[in-house]
Amino acid sequence: MRTELDDVQLGRVRRQLNSVGRLGPDDIQIDQVERLLQEAGTDWDRRGHRFAVLAEAAATSTFARSWRRRRPRSADPLVFDAWVELVRGRQAGGMADAWAAAECCYRAADAVPADPEPWVVLLGILRLMRAESRELFAVWAEVSARDPWNREAYLQMLRYLSPEECGSRSSQLEFVETLRASVPPVAPVVGVELTALVDEHARTTAKGGVEALMARRQWTHIRAAGALDTALATWPREGRLRHAAALADLNLLAYALVQAGRVREAGDTFRRIGDTVTAWPWSLDGDPLQQFGYWQAKALA
Known part of the structure; x- marks a missing residue:
């Protein structure tokens, strides 16, 4: 199974990240990730997909922290580190330091205000924390203001509103009905x-x-x-x-x-x-x- 789907470039970099050992990544691997994300530009959908796949691949290594040390003032390593912590938290059933990961998202959002990705990751963190709905909807509004049809954000809200998490069948149905009334056919x-x-x-x-x-x-x-x-x-x-x-x-x-x-x-x-x-x-x-x-x-x- 290829988590990158049909993104060939992403697949190559994902396989590189899967090979990162205990000693951490080399400069070439970091450069590859940076280039891949930069190539997506403001295609927020493609960029978000690449972030998510690479974060899954890096969850068992020290890549995220190594990248942050190399680029301490850059937004992308901050977002990526938070994504990796979220992946680990999902696997473990809870995050070791959710607020530190959230702080990474806020710092990245301040650095690049137009980018929805810090808010997307923050939405996932709050969902895992079972935060109050008003907090999630506030963050979801930030995502929507930057990328109105963000797939990851909608899926996060859908699952948060489910009976298994913090909502109910009726709240989930209402959310879907609202989406159906306005979504473009190829969004x-x-x-x-x-x-x-x-x-x-x-x-x-x-x-x-x-x-x-x-x-x-x-x-x-x-x-x-x-x-x-x-x-x-x-x-x-x-x-x-x-x-x-x-x-x-x-x-x-x-x-x-x-x-x-x-x-x-x-x-x-x-x-x-x-x-x-x-x-x-x-x-x-x-x-x-x-x-x-x-x-x-x-x-x-």
Whole structure:
């Protein structure tokens, strides 16, 4: 599985970060990361995707701290260090020093006011801390002012508003309804509604018993069927989805079609995906590669 999806340059740098040992990175590795982020320019969607993938890759090494020591006044190393701490915190179920990571975000935001990324990372930190909703919505407003359709920010808010975290099913639905009424058809956040539906399906299945057996009926309801129909009619078209995580959203669509019993209709989606498999949502049902391979073969048979 390639977390970089179809970003070839990102994949090369990610593999370099995976090789960073206990002695820390060399100057070439730091230069590669800096160049990769600079090349994204003000394409906030691409830049955010690269930050997230590289932070995952650097979470087991000393890269982030080494980069900060080399560039103590630069915004990108500050954001990256906070991202890495957030990744570690998610893995551990809590952050060792959330406020220090948050301070990195504030300092980066002061240094580069137009950049939404410090606020995106801060949103993730506050979500992990189970902060009050007014704090999260204030930070989300900062992201939206800089990048109105920031995929990561919307997904963070969606999960924060879920029954499993600090919200409820109704608050999550209200959030999705607001998004549906205004989102452009090819914005990076087009997959948020389908994400909510897959989360709801997984929630129902996890309950077991009769509810789990009837989970597939969820996809016949007007809201769910409509979301699937709309996505199926547009997303698999060549060049339709251009955001950095487009292949992740196509994986999401393929999975939703499988759960809805519409496997035959998923053929074009599986063809567009090719061999770029994402861990989520396939991991909900077992080994992602096995699940994807099985259903892709079924859809293309």
